[in-house]
Amino acid sequence: YKVQDYIDQGYFGTTQPSQTFLARVGNVLILPEPNETVWWHEYSKFAMHFAGHHGGLTPAEMEIPLFVLPG
Structure with missing residues (x-):
């Protein structure tokens, strides 16, 4: 999903997000299914050396x- 679409829909609040937020969030939002994780790896683009989670x-x-988000 494009982050700007979610900003426009108010998912990040009702006011314009701060410059700090915009600088860190990137432009793509990836939402995994419940109880799942997401791994993006394209071997031809980069080598992945997994050393742990954030x-x-x-x-x-x-x-x-x-x-x-209200549920």
């Missing part, structure tokens, strides 16, 4: 947005 200790990696 887990940095810098403020930029620990202070991340929390999104809650």
